[in-house]
Amino acid sequence: MSPEPPLIGIVEDDAIMGESLVQSLTLEGYAVHWWQDGASAMGEIETLRPDLVVCDIRLPDADGQTVFKTACNAGGKAPFLFITAYGDIDQAVGLMRAGAGDYLTKPFAMEDFLNRTRQLLDSGQRDQAEGVLGISRPMLELEALLRRLAQRPSSVLIAGETGAGKEVCARFLHTNNPRKDAPFMAVNCAAIPDNLLESEIFGHERGAFTGASGRHLGYAERARGGVLFLDQIGELPLPLQAKLLRILEERRFTRLGGEQSLTFEARLICATNADLYQAVRDGRFREDLYYRINVVSIEVPPLRDRPEDISWLMQRFFAEFTASMGVELRGIGSLAEEVALAHDWPGNVRELRNRVERGVALALGDMLMPADLFPEYRGASDETAAIASLAEVREAAERRQIERALAETQGQMQAAARLLGVSRTTLWEKLRRYGLTAGLTD
Structure with missing residues (x-):
């Protein structure tokens, strides 16, 4: 069975131009869907998922920028080829900086149009798994690494400055894993007081301490077969570091005040904006735990x-x-x-x-x-x-x-x-x- 031809969506209100584009693309062997207004395109583009969108910047009820944003917000990755008049070139260039594929200025030769179409389809097929976390070379390389790591159960340590996107990378790892429907439990170790952190991570039984009026399931238990994400891991107190080490070595833990041993099923992902190796040398972080959580280490580059x-x-x-x-x-x-x-x-x-x-x-x-x-x-x-x-x-x-x-x-x-x-x-x-x-x- 031969593969289905690429689907190209055309958003063009001019009947003559639209018919010309449809005819030329059909003769080239592409499947074509033509929308004659922006509203129709925005209503159907998420469902049809075209491989390429050819879009006029000026439409009777919207503009090409709105159609492009709607497609992006719906999760679409198809490149856009904008058709623009000379006066709209600045807007077209701005759209390219925003992630659109290319633009053509009216009038244009049909051969030029078809060449651009082929180039964008080829680039879309090569890059369909890229450009989710960023379009710079460091982020594309990081994304490719995370996609590979997503298929493996190893613990991951994500380093980077505050606000660089460490949790975004952790969630990306999770959503690209076969168990992506399992929970993602995020804990900021620096935001929870030390006297509550153990209970929040490992849970507690009724009567474990003053005020413990009932059983509480911790993040480690609620994560089940998903991800336990510990942000600011360098702020974890030393006594809890020992208990976390046991989880990684034995895959078991107990609730605070409890006797029943529970299985830890989740994948552990940690993040830090500190120099953990220096913390090990200073005696503030356990060396054995450092090597346990640092099976795979990645660094998110700062935005600058x-x-x-x-x-x-x-x-x-x-x-x-x-x-x-x-x-x-x-x-x-x-x-x-x-x-x-x-x-x-x-x-x-x-x-x-x-x-x-x-x-x-x-x-x-x-x-x-x-x-x-x-x-x-x-x-x-x-x-x-x-x-x-x-x-x-x-x-x-x-x-x-x-x-x-x-x-x-x-x-x-x-x-x-x-x-x-x-x-x-x-x-x-x-x-x-x-x-x-x-x-x-x-």
Whole structure:
């Protein structure tokens, strides 16, 4: 039996254009579904799950950006090929930064359209398991590792700065495991007082201590065959470290004040933002437990080390919060993105999420602007200084992009210029201004 052809969804209100695209794609052997308005597409795209969506940016009842966000929120991974007029190119480029596949400017040659279609279908088949945690190389590599680990029962230690996404990675591990329907029990070891932590993790029997009026099942028991996730594991008191070690060695435990031995069925995943090895040397963490929980160790890179993910995450959070709050905003302004790219993000992804949520809730205009993300700009008494600050941000973002292009092309100016979409002369002038001329080749 021959495999089913790829399904391509077309969102196009122009009858002549739509019929032309349907006919050309059908002759190429693709299955095609044509929607003539945005509402129909958004209502059916989750059910049909096309392999590629060809979408006009301007529709009678919506725009392509809304259709794209709806598909993303529904969990769709199909690449989008946007059809745009010349005046909408900026929006199309912004959508590509948000994760869309490509765009074509009207009028276009049908052969060019079919070539782009084939390229996007090929890339979608190669990358269908990628880009869930981020689009930067470090996060794509981390995601691939987590997918492999998901099929194995080994204990995992996830390290990384506060807010970098350690629990997100732990949940990703769980949802890609065959036992994903089992519970995921998360415990923040630093958020629960020491005198309650043992009871919360291991449970207690009635009368085990003052106030224990009944039996309480702990997280270890409630996790059953799923995951017990211990965040901030370095804050676990030494006496509880010994009991946790026994769980890992014997796969058994008892409730506080109890005598019955219970089987521990869950997978243990731990996370820390501290140097556990240093804690072992300082005597604050058991060495034997350290090696037990550190069967496989992974590290989530901080957001400042993966700038490619910043705009991608902003778009995801923007779509999430505009939908949940019912707020109508046109999008994220380019200046807001530039300010975000220049920020160090000490709070990592958690800080970015918080700033986008606050910005969407309190936005002053119909676009998310720098002052919405960073309210500290609103208090500037000197308006000129605020404008100068944004200019500096723009230059810093431009310099970083040039440096990335040079790194990608091993310092070859012509190749870097092509990658950046500028002439060699323009790139040379910018390199001189930023002092980046050393080690270049033609």
